Amino acid sequence: xxxxxxxxxxxxxxxxxxxxxxxxxxxxxxxxxxxxxxxxxxxxxxxxxxxxxxxxxxxxxxxxxxxxxxxxxxxxxxxxxxxxxxxxxxxxxxxxxxxxxxxxxxxxxxxxx
Amino acid sequence: xxxxxxxxxxxxxxxxxxxxxxxxxxxxxxxxxxxxxxxxxxxxxxxxxxxxxxxxxxxxxxxxxxxxxxxxxxxxxxxxxxxxxxxxxxxxxxxxxxxxxxxxxxxxxxxxxxxxxxxxxxx
Numbered sequence: 740x741x742x743x744x745x746x747x748x749x750x751x752x753x754x755x756x757x758x759x760x761x762x763x764x765x766x767x768x769x770x771x772x773x774x775x776x777x778x779x780x781x782x783x784x785x786x787x788x789x790x791x792x793x794x795x796x797x798x799x800x801x802x803x804x805x806x807x808x809x810x811x812x813x814x815x816x817x818x819x820x821x822x823x824x825x826x827x828x829x830x831x832x833x834x835x836x837x838x839x840x841x842x843x844x845x846x847x848x849x850x851x852x
Numbered sequence: 853x854x855x856x857x858x859x860x861x862x863x864x865x866x867x868x869x870x871x872x873x874x875x876x877x878x879x880x881x882x883x884x885x886x887x888x889x890x891x892x893x894x895x896x897x898x899x900x901x902x903x904x905x906x907x908x909x910x911x912x913x914x915x916x917x918x919x920x921x922x923x924x925x926x927x928x929x930x931x932x933x934x935x936x937x938x939x940x941x942x943x944x945x946x947x948x949x950x951x952x953x954x955x956x957x958x959x960x961x962x963x964x965x966x967x968x969x970x971x972x973x974x975x
Contacts, residue, residue, distance in 0.1 A: 779961035781962075788947050788949075788966065788967060788968055789949075790965070791952065794960075800963065832896065834897075834962075836960055836961055838959070839902075839911050839959070840914065843898070844896075
């Protein structure tokens, strides 16, 4: 199984400041035949299902604000919120869909400082 | 609009079975696979398995093999997840989630989620 490790577990950021979440996979999730990283990011607010933000490591889902961006390749990935807004308070999960069983990181809770 | 609507909350005794439904609308049902993901109270996300809505092929998480069955009814556009021999640690919110893209021959991110179904296992 591919283990996904997120850091930090939680972070508090001032409104308008940058938030950075890291995700490391225990093996590469890059598939050379299509040149893509099988890595997604989700946002989950209390009492709601997760919402897809980023797929293929860096492709923003339709309707997601451009302050959210994803980067990285292979085993190391980052989700960046360039200017934190109040509505961004949530738990964020990385997710590998390279191989079964699909696995998720443990989550990073983002709060306002 | 694209939507997945799940069945209501369930309370079950240990050893019983539960079957959760997920009704799709707003898209071609047989073009996108469906995963089931669960979340225990206060915990993270756990993938349970995936089903192809075009041919019924399944891929289950090893830890649930033998206890879980995923099926679809293409005439009603409903996906089902049945979990048997329930234990207290099966208490969770269960989500169905649709693949982000048309079935590609490999796994995909999860672009559309149901609202979740709370399953409580308690004696």
